[in-house]
Every structure is written in C-alpha cells, then in structure tokens.
Amino acid sequence: MRWSQALIPTLREDPKDAEIPSHRLLLRAGLVRQLAGGVYTFLPLGLRVLRKVEQIVREEMDRAGALEVQMPALHPRELWEQTGRATTLNDILFKVKDRTDRQWLLGPTHEEIVTTLAAAEIHSYRQLPKNIYQIQTKFRDEPRPRFGLVRVKEFLMKDAYSFDVDEAGLDRSYQTMYTAYQHIFSRCGVKTIDVEAHSGAMGGSQSHEFMVVSPAGEDQIARCDKCDYAANLEKAVSRLACAAPSAPSAAVERFPTPGVRTIEDLTKPPYNVAANRQIKTLVYILDDQLTLLLMRGDHQLNEAKLPASAARPAHPDEIKAALGALPGSLGAVGVTKLPVIADETLRGATGMVTGANQDDCHAQNVDVERDITVGRWLDLRTVQTGEGCPRCTGVLHVEAAIEVGHVFKLGTKYSAALGAQYLDESGAAKPMIMGCYGIGVSRTVAAIVEQAHDKDGICWPVSVAPYQVCLIPVIPTKTRGGAQPDCDFLKLAEQLYAELRDRKIDVILDDRDDSPGVKFKDADLIGFPVRVIVSERALAKGGFELKNRITGRVAFVPPPEALQAVLDELRLAERQLEIKPR
RNA sequence: CGGGACGUAGCGCAGUUUGGCUAGCGCGCUUGGUUCGGGACCAAGAGGUCGCGGGUUCAAAUCCCGCCGUCCCGACCA
Numbered sequence: 001m002r003w004s005q006a007l008i009p010t011l012r013e014d015p016k017d018a019e020i021p022s023h024r025l026l027l028r029a030g031l032v033r034q035l036a037g038g039v040y041t042f043l044p045l046g047l048r049v050l051r052k053v054e055q056i057v058r059e060e061m062d063r064a065g066a067l068e069v070q071m072p073a074l075h076p077r078e079l080w081e082q083t084g085r086a087t088t089l090n091d092i093l094f095k096v097k098d099r100t101d102r103q104w105l106l107g108p109t110h111e112e113i114v115t116t117l118a119a120a121e122i123h124s125y126r127q128l129p130k131n132i133y134q135i136q137t138k139f140r141d142e143p144r145p146r147f148g149l150v151r152v153k154e155f156l157m158k159d160a161y162s163f164d165v166d167e168a169g170l171d172r173s174y175q176t177m178y179t180a181y182q183h184i185f186s187r188c189g190v191k192t193i194d195v196e197a198h199s200g201a202m203g204g205s206q207s208h209e210f211m212v213v214s215p216a217g218e219d220q221i222a223r224c225d226k227c228d229y230a231a232n233l234e235k236a237v238s239r240l241a242c243a244a245p246s247a248p249s250a251a252v253e254r255f256p257t258p259g260v261r262t263i264e265d266l267t268k269p270p271y272n273v274a275a276n277r278q279i280k281t282l283v284y285i286l287d288d289q290l291t292l293l294l295m296r297g298d299h300q301l302n303e304a305k306l307p308a309s310a311a312r313p314a315h316p317d318e319i320k321a322a323l324g325a326l327p328g329s330l331g332a333v334g335v336t337k338l339p340v341i342a343d344e345t346l347r348g349a350t351g352m353v354t355g356a357n358q359d360d361c362h363a364q365n366v367d368v369e370r371d372i373t374v375g376r377w378l379d380l381r382t383v384q385t386g387e388g389c390p391r392c393t394g395v396l397h398v399e400a401a402i403e404v405g406h407v408f409k410l411g412t413k414y415s416a417a418l419g420a421q422y423l424d425e426s427g428a429a430k431p432m433i434m435g436c437y438g439i440g441v442s443r444t445v446a447a448i449v450e451q452a453h454d455k456d457g458i459c460w461p462v463s464v465a466p467y468q469v470c471l472i473p474v475i476p477t478k479t480r481g482g483a484q485p486d487c488d489f490l491k492l493a494e495q496l497y498a499e500l501r502d503r504k505i506d507v508i509l510d511d512r513d514d515s516p517g518v519k520f521k522d523a524d525l526i527g528f529p530v531r532v533i534v535s536e537r538a539l540a541k542g543g544f545e546l547k548n549r550i551t552g553r554v555a556f557v558p559p560p561e562a563l564q565a566v567l568d569e570l571r572l573a574e575r576q577l578e579i580k581p582r
Numbered sequence: 583c584g585g586g587a588c589g590u591a592g593c594g595c596a597g598u599u600u601g602g603c604u605a606g607c608g609c610g611c612u613u614g615g616u617u618c619g620g621g622a623c624c625a626a627g628a629g630g631u632c633g634c635g636g637g638u639u640c641a642a643a644u645c646c647c648g649c650c651g652u653c654c655c656g657a658c659c660a
Contacts, residue, residue, distance in 0.1 A: 012609060012621065013594045017653050037652065089660055109660060143583075143658055151659085218659080408660095436660095474619060517620040524620090537619065545619095 001467065003510040007044055010522050020216040022449035023148025025458050029526045031466070038145025038153035045526065046445070048466040048506075050156065053448075054135055054441050056187045056463065057158045064180040066131040066160050071113045073137060077103035079112045083417045092140045106139035111414045111436060114161045118432060119420035125165050128422060128432065129173055133160035135441060147216055149446035150402060156441040163415075163432040165424065170433045174206065174409055177437040181210055181405050184439065189461020190448045192404060195221050198234035198304050199408075210405035210439075212447040217400035222383045226394025234304035237379055238387035238396055240345050249351045249365040252333060257362045261328030263297040266353065266362070279346065279354035279366065281330040283314040283322070290314060290322055292332050294342040294372070295380060296349075302382040307341070323357045331355035332372045333363055340373060343380040402447045403440070410434040452550075458527030459550045462574040467508040469566055470528035471497055474516045474535035492559045493534035496544070499563045505570070524549070529573045530566060548573055 009030040017034075018024040026032045031046030042050055058068065077095075080086035086093070086105075094106035107113065114132055122130060138157045145152050162173035178194070185192040190212055197207040209232060211221050222236035223229070231237070260266055263280060266273045278297030283290065286308035295301055303311060320326055322338065331354035332340050346352075352366040368374070385398045414420070415431040424430055445464075452459045462468055473493040493509070500507040508528070510519045516535075523531050533545040542556035546569055557565040 009592090011593060016588085016594070019654075034652090085660075092659075111660085140659085144656095146653080472619095515618055515620090515622060517618090517622080520620045522621085533619080535619070 001508045003508055003512050006508070008522075008526070009043070010525055018148060020147050020150070020450070021453050022150070022216065022446040025449055025453055025525070026148060026446070029458055031526075032149065038142055038151070040149065040152065040154075040442075042442075045466040049445055049460070049464050050442060052464045053188055053444055054156070054158075057135065057184055057439055057441060060180045060184045060187070061133050061158070061160060063183075064131070064176050066133045066180075068134060069117075069132055070134050070136060071107070071110050071117070073107050073139065075105045075107050075113060077105055079116060079418075080105060083112055083414060085112070092142065094139045094141050107136075108138055108140040109157075109438075110134070110136075110159055111161065111410070111434075112418065115414040115418045115420045115434070118161075118163050118415070119418055122163060122420070122432070123422060125422050125424050129162060129164045129169050131160055131162045131173060131177075133158060133437075147218075147446070149442050150216060151218065152442070155443060158439040158441055160437040162435040162437070163420070164435075165422065165430070166433060170409055170411075170435055174407060174435050177407050177435070178208065181407065181437075181439070185210060185404070185444075187463055188444060188448060189463055190404070190444065190451055193221065193223060193230050193401065195223075195401075196231040196235050197406065197408075198232055205411060206409045208407050209403050211401035212404055212451055213399050213401045214447065214450040215400055216450055217402040219401050219403050220398055221401045222396045222398050224389035224392065224394040224396055227389060227392040229389050229391045229394075229396075233383060233398060234302065236383040236396070236398075237390045238381070238383045239390045240381075240387055246350050248370065249367050252363050252365050252371055254356050254358075254361055254363050256360060257329075258360045260360070260362065266297075271353075273353045273364075277352055279331065279349075279352050279368070281332055281355055283319045283327075283330065284311055285314050285318070286311050290318065290338055292330075292335060292338055292340045293380060294332055294340065294346055294368075294374070296343065296345050299343065299345065300382040300384070301380055305378065305380050307376070307378065325355065325357045325359050329355040329357065329359045329361060331357055331363055331366075332374075333357075333366055334371075336373050339375045341376045341378055341380070342368065342372070342374045344377055345381065346374075347377055402443065402450065404444045404447050405437075405439045407437045408435060410436050453527070456521075457525035460527045460529055462529045462570055465506070465529050466526065467506045467528055468570055469500060469505055469507040469530045469532060470510060470523045470526075471500075471507055471532045471534065472510045472516070472519050472523065474533060474537070475513075489534055489536060489539055492544075492562075496532070496534070496559070496562050496566075500566065503563070503567070505566070530569050532562070532566060550576060 011028045014024055015027045018027050026046065030043055033041045033043060035041055077086060089108065092108055096104045096106065098104060135158045137154060139154050142151055142153050160177065164170045164173055192210040192212055194208050194210050197209040199207050220233040222231055222233055263275050263278055266278055267275055275298035276296055280295040280297050282293040282301055284293055286306060287310055293301060316326055323330055333354065346368045348369060350367040352368060353362055353364045354366050356363040383396055383398060387396050389396055412431040412433060415434055420432045421429045422432055448464060449458055452461060471493060473490055497507060497509045527549055529549050531547045531549065538545040538556060543558040544562045546555045546557060546565055548569060550573060
C-alpha cells in the first residue's frame with residue numbers, strides 16, 4: 001500500500017472523549033471512528049487488524065475440528081420465547097418489527113439458532129460430536145457502552161457450540177476449545193490468564209474465562225503469585241485461618257453505642273474494637289426468604305456466592321420489622337426464627353462484638369458457635385489482595401482484567417428446550433450435551449492495544465499489525481512538489497517495497513509529501529513492528545535504517561541485504577511476543 | 583436507571599460567571615513561496631444553524647424551561 005493512496009486519518013491530539021489507552025490510540029492512529037455511543041466504524045487500518053485476529057481465530061477453530069457456518073443476525077422472537085430468554089435477556093435485546101408487525105430480534109448470541117439447526121440436522125449418535133462456529137456481528141443493547149471497543153452495542157464475536165452424546169464427550173470438546181483458545185491468544189501476541197469463572201444462575205457445570213490484565217478491565221480476577229490458581233473474583237476463594245481456639249468468653253453483655261452505625265465507627269475510641277473482632281450482620285432476601293448473613297467486620301460479601309437463584313438486600317423497613325433495629329445495630333445473637341448463614345471464617349470465633357438488635361446498642365463477649373444459631377456455614381467472602389491461595393502457600397492478588405474469551409459447559413438447557421435430540425445405539429432419544437465458546441474478536445483488538453502500547457503509540461504484535469513494515473523514504477528537496485523521484489536511493493526503496501510485496505509481507509510505503517518528523521510520529525503512533533528509513537543520511541551510515549518498534553533496536557544494513565534483514569527482524573519481533581501455551 | 587461533567591469550524595479549545603459578538607485561538611485544510619531526520623516557516627484564503635426547541639430581552643453562545651447527544655462514576659453485564 002502506498003500511504004498517499006490510503007485513508008489513514010491520524011490525529012495530532014487526544015480525542016476528548018477517549019480516556020483509556022486503547023480507545024484513545026485506536027482513534028488517534030486512525031483505526032476506528034465512533035458513530036454513536038458503543039457503535040464504531042472500522043477504517044481500513046482497523047479492519048486489517050480485525051481481519052487478522054479473525055483469521056487466526058478461524059484457523060485455530062478449523063484446526064480444532066470446528067465447522068464454520070454463518071447464522072442469521074435476525075432472529076424470530078418465538079425462538080427466544082421457547083427458551084425463556086426473551087424475558088430473562090429482555091433488557092439487552094434489540095427488537096425490530098417487519099412490515100406485518102412480526103417481532104424479530106437482533107441476535108445477542110446464538111444458542112437458540114444453533115440448537116434449532118442441530119435439532120433439524122443431527123439425528124444420530126453416529127453424527128456426533130459436532131462443533132459449529134461462526135464469526136459474526138452481535139447486537140446487545142448495553143445499558144452503558146464504554147471504554148471504546150471494550151463494551152459496545154455491536155461487536156464482532158466468534159461463537160462456537162459443541163454437541164456431544166454424553167458428559168465425557170463434553171469434557172473432551174471443552175478441553176479441545178480450551179487448548180485452541182490458548183493457541184489463538186498466543187498467536188495474537190496477547191498474554192491471557194485463564195481463570196475459573198462463575199457458572200451463573202443457570203448452574204452450568206464448568207466455565208473458564210480468558211482474561212487480559214488491564215486497568216481498563218471491567219472484571220476482577222484473583223491470582224496466586226506462586227501457583228497457577230486464578231479465578232474471577234465472583235468465584236475466587238482464599239485460604240484464611242479461622243479464629244484460633246480460645247477459652248470461652250464471659251456471658252454476652254450489652255453496651256451502649258450512641259450514634260455508631262458502621263464497622264469503622266466501632267474501631268475508633270472509646271470502643272477500639274478491631275474490624276476483625278466484629279461481626280457484620282447483613283440482611284438479604286434469598287429466594288423470598290429473609291436471611292441473616294454474618295461476615296467478619298473486615299470482609300466483604302460476594303453476592304455471587306449466595307446460595308439462591310434470586311438475592312437482594314432487604315429494605316430498611318423489612319429489616320426493622322424483622323429485627324426491631326436498623327442497619328448499624330444488627331446482630332444474630334438469640335435469633336432463631338430466621339435462617340442464619342455465617343462465613344466460614346467466623347467458625348470458632350470468640351469474644352466478638354456485634355449489634356444487639358436495638359438501635360445505638362451493641363453486644364460483646366459473643367462466641368459465635370455458643371451464642372448464635374448458625375444454620376449454614378459457607379464461603380461468602382470476596383477475596384482481597386494479600387489473602388492466602390487456596391491451593392498452596394502463595395498469596396493472592398486482585399487485578400482488573402478484560403474478558404476476551406469464555407468457555408462454558410451448558411449441558412442440556414437448550415437442547416431440551418428446543419428438542420435437539422439424537423438416537424443412541426439402543427434407539428433411545430436423548431438430548432444432546434452442549435458447550436458454548438465465545439471470543440470477542442473486536443474486544444480482543446482493544447485488549448491487545450491495552451497491553452501493547454507506550455507513550456508514542458501502539459506496539460502491534462507482528463501477527464496482527466495492520467502492516468508489518470513501514471517503509472519511509474526521506475525525500476530530498478529537489479524531488480518534492482511533484483517531480484519524479486530519480487535519485488538512486490529512492491529507486492532502492494521502490495525495489496525493497498516490491499520485493500517485500502513479492503514475499504507477501506504487508507508493507508506500507510510512506511510516499512506522502514510530508515516532513516520526516518510527521519512520518520516518524522505517525523509510524524510510531526500506528527505502531528508498525530518494523531520501520532525502514534531510506535535516506536541519504538542512512539545510506540551514509542551504512543545502508544537502510546531498520547528500527548524495531550518494540551525493542552527500539554536500530555540497525556543499518558546495505559541495500560542488497562535489506563530484504564533478508566527485514567525478514568529476520570520480523571521473525572525476531574514475532575518470537576519476542578510469542579507466548580507459550582501452558 | 584441514579585450521580586457528575588461536557589456539547590462553540592474536521593480535531594483540540596477560549597469566550598458563558600457579569601447579555602452588547604460583526605463569535606475567536608491552535609492544529610488540520612486550500613493556494614503560492616521557502617524548508618526537509620522527530621508533528622517546519624512566511625503570506626493569502628476557505629470553513630461555524632454556538633447540540634435542538636421554546637421563553638425572557640432593544641439585544642442571547644451567554645439568562646430561564648424542556649429535550650437530545652457524548653463521556654466518567656455507580657447499578658446492570660447471557
């Protein structure tokens with residue numbers, strides 16, 4: 001490509017509305033433009049990156065034996081009613097009507113469609129297993145699109161669905177996808193962490209997410225600094241010592257605490273009760289049942305761990321009616337009519353302080369097992385940085401991350417609802433066992449930039465760079481203004497350009513009539529992995545100037561060796577970013 | 583959906599508090615000339631329903647009311 005013929009609208013200044021690096025740089029480097037909140041155009045450069053990621057995904061899916069199809073983006077609403085998701089996903093569904101007022105949806109995901117396909121086309125165990133995938137635009141009416149390409153209303157996604165005869169088959173399909181995902185992200189030059197993920201309200205059996213650590217992430221993950229334990233914070237558990245056994249306290253005793261409403265208040269004089277000596281009493285409605293939840297004062301509840309399909313905090317009036325006090329003075333001592341669930345770390349705790357169910361009053365000398373009727377002991381905590389790894393002696397760290405991939409064991413939820421059955425060897429009809437596997441292709445592009453940039457711009461991995469090589473001739477005065485470039489080194493630049501193209505290297509020749517500074521800045525901003533400067537000055541120093549965008553390494557090579565040197569540099573750049581799958 | 587900020591030329595901004603504007607500045611763009619290794623310089627020029635609608639006023643970018651859009655925090659996130 002000749003730059004003068006391209007459409008690469010780089011911006012000199014940071015766009016006002018872009019805060020995170022990927023958003024800012026994708027706009028500035030001229031890869032994308034925003035049309036509306038959460039809706040973007042991919043310009044030629046951005047589309048090249050998107051297509052490269054897409055192609056890597058396609059190759060690895062094909063290699064894993066998955067079969068590519070293209071399903072419609074327009075879905076009949078009735079299909080979604082059959083699985084109940086027209087209601088449960090109502091808020092994110094884009095609804096459209098045709099001329100006869102028939103209702104359609106723009107697909108946010110394709111379980112309903114692919115299962116309908118399987119139900120119609122797969123009838124025998126002999127046809128299984130099958131894995132069907134597509135790379136397609138998804139539509140979700142996100143309540144709050146944000147962070148550039150990270151959370152949008154319309155995005156490119158690879159979604160695959162496996163169909164197996166039994167759980168063992170599902171395990172194999174799941175593992176195959178897991179491995180394929182590691183290859184995909186490795187080839188994209190992006191470092192991902194695979195974490196255990198929350199299975200969700202539908203109770204799927206197993207789920208992993210592929211995460212890119214980034215401050216711009218919307219998820220939080222906990223990671224061990226010693227072993228490979230890593231989990232989404234929704235799912236993460238930690239090893240925390242329970243209270244050391246100690247002698248029983250004296251009898252429970254009330255004491256006045258006027259104005260005290262928080263754990264923090266009680267830690268201050270005159271009370272001086274450390275947060276980990278306090279019991280935090282939360283009141284939740286779990287599946288319509290008012291329930292007390294007990295946590296240590298220095299711990300946070302993780303709602304995803306609650307043993308209920310529907311959970312919400314109780315309203316103050318509900319609490320007052322049940323316990324006779326308002327939040328700030330609640331406790332479970334003597335409560336027997338309501339279910340009490342306590343976090344594991346409270347087991348055996350003695351000499352604790354908690355609310356007395358009387359405003360402005362607390363109770364001390366509370367021995368949890370002696371004084372509180374605990375119905376269930378569960379892990380309810382949100383893991384915090386510094387807590388122990390559940391698997392080894394390491395320490396957990398909590399970090400923000402972007403979810404770029406998700407593998408999920410579905411089971412028979414959709415196959416049962418939509419009649420996707422097969423006949424087994426004995427002629428019995430059974431629902432197919434399904435798994436689903438998603439990769440946010442456009443989100444991956446953003447995640448790569450989040451991970452690969454510096455103060456000057458993007459540092460694309462070779463495998464997904466819009467162009468791998470940027471060739472910059474520094475044009476001497478006498479040839480500017482339309483005159484034919486006829487000096488020797490410009491012919492050499494043209495020759496290298498042709499040779500690289502012959503080798504199928506993606507190369508862009510910056511033939512713009514601009515000053516060198518402009519070209520250098522743009523090349524750094526866009527982040528081509530290898531830059532080659534052809535100029536009189538470089539030739540005087542020994543040849544063409546090769547510069548590696550990531551390492552900054554510069555070399556001067558004689559023109560006859562330039563082609564090989566560029567190829568070597570690319571290979572080197574590729575190896576630097578290579579991430580070996582575990 | 584709650585809270586906050588913003589909306590003025592293609593981009594980034596000033597002007598709004600205290601109404602007087604025939605709306606400025608930088609970058610970019612056009613033309614001519616000079617320049618050429620890290621976003622050059624000089625000169626001339628084009629480009630704006632001041633987000634939209636209504637109101638107050640002799641007079642509104644500026645004050646008032648309503649709406650829309652965008653971003654940030656939160657809620658939400660198969």
